[in-house]
Amino acid sequence: MGNCTFLEHLSVASNFISVIIPDFLLGLPRLHELAFQDNEFTGIGNSSSPLVHLDISSNRFSGNIPDVFHNFPTLSRFVSHSNNLFGGVPPSLSNTQTISSLNLRNSSLDGPIDFNCLKMVNLVSLDLSNNNFSGNIPANLASCRKLKSLNLSINKLMTGQIPESFKNFESLSYLSLAHCSFNNLSSSLKIIQHIxxxxxxxxxxxxxxxxxxxxxxxxxxxxxxxxxxxxxxxGSLPSWLHGLTQLQLLDLSSNQLTGSIPVNFGDFQSLFYLDLSNNSLSGGIPVTTLTKMNN
Known part of the structure; x- marks a missing residue:
């Protein structure tokens, strides 16, 4: 395969291949996409490569993420979730200008979240969920001007506060901060509403x-x-919820909310999913709410 000089796309996903990704593949002059997910790969070579997309998720990679991304000067998408990785994100990855999508979820990565967002000017999607990252959410994340999707859920971010700088996100459309031990919901919502x-x-x-x-x-x-x-x-269902005129999904389940469901919940024109289960709400279900959802 080292002689396949015109090869641009290679997928061996969902097999039982158990080797280090060989240098002869990385050295192919036109190879732009490698899909190696769901195998038993254990490492990656150290050759320079014109790769644009690299997916090594769900393999047997272990230890630190190798600091080899200076060898991939055109890499745009890197997917490495569901491996046995630990440690932090290497400098050659956290400082790259070309990455647009980075998925490192579901490993054991730890330490602070440290990205040079002034350099990561093309970052659009960042998923670090289900790891052991700790410390502060870096305030400079909002400097990633193209960032649209940010998932930091299920980490050990114990500082408890959402940075004030989140007001400065320009493109962010998806934000998940679930299971991160945050406090002060009122302050958090006042910041997030400015996105x-x-x-x-x-x-x-x-x-x-x-x-x-x-x-x-x-x-x-x-x-x-x-x-x-x-x-x-x-508390009870607050009046500001009625101002969410574009809302399609609302989930406030498994809380300790009391009071009744307001009549003007029927004003949600686009709502198709409403979960208020496992609370202590009382009274009836407003007819307008059911009518709107049935329509």
Missing amino acids: PNLTILVLTMNFYSEHLPFDSDLQFKTLKALVISNCRLT
């Missing part, structure tokens, strides 16, 4: 036993999905 293009917000398993804020000044004009479940939140 101008946010459509999906997931805050599950945070803000334990806090009060669901009733601040009528909260506005999320572009939000289509809001999930704040499993937080043991107290």
Whole structure:
């Protein structure tokens, strides 16, 4: 295969191949995409390569992510989830200008989240969920001007606060911060509401036993999905929810909310999924709510 000089795409996904990714493949002059997911690969060679897409997810890679990404000067998409990796993100990856999509979820990566967002000018999607990252959420993430999707859920970010700089996200549309031990829901929502293009917000398993804020000044004009479940939140269904005119999904399940479902919940023109289960709500279900959802 080292003689396949015109080869541009190679997929051996979902086999039982158990080797280090060989240098002769990485050295092929036109190879732009390698799909090696769901195998038993254990390492990666050290040759320079014109790769654009590299998927090594669900293999047997272990230890630190190798600091070899200076050998991939055109790499745009790197997927390495579901391996046995630990340690941090190497400098050659956290400083690259070409990466647009980076998926490192479901490993054992740890230490601080350290990205040079002033250099990562093309980053669009970042998934670091289900790892052991700790410390602060870096304030400079908002400097990634093209970032549209950010998933930091299920980590050990114990500082408890969402950075004020999140107001400066320009392109972000998907944000998941579930299960990260955040506190001060009121302050967090006041910051997040300033993200101008946010459509999906997931805050599950945070803000334990806090009060669901009733601040009528909260506005999320572009939000289509809001999930704040499993937080043991107290209080009643707040009036600012009625201002979510684009809302399609609302999940406030597994909290400790009381009171009744407001009549104007029927004003949600696009709502197709509503989960208020496992709360302490009382009274009836407004007819307008059922009518709107049936339509």
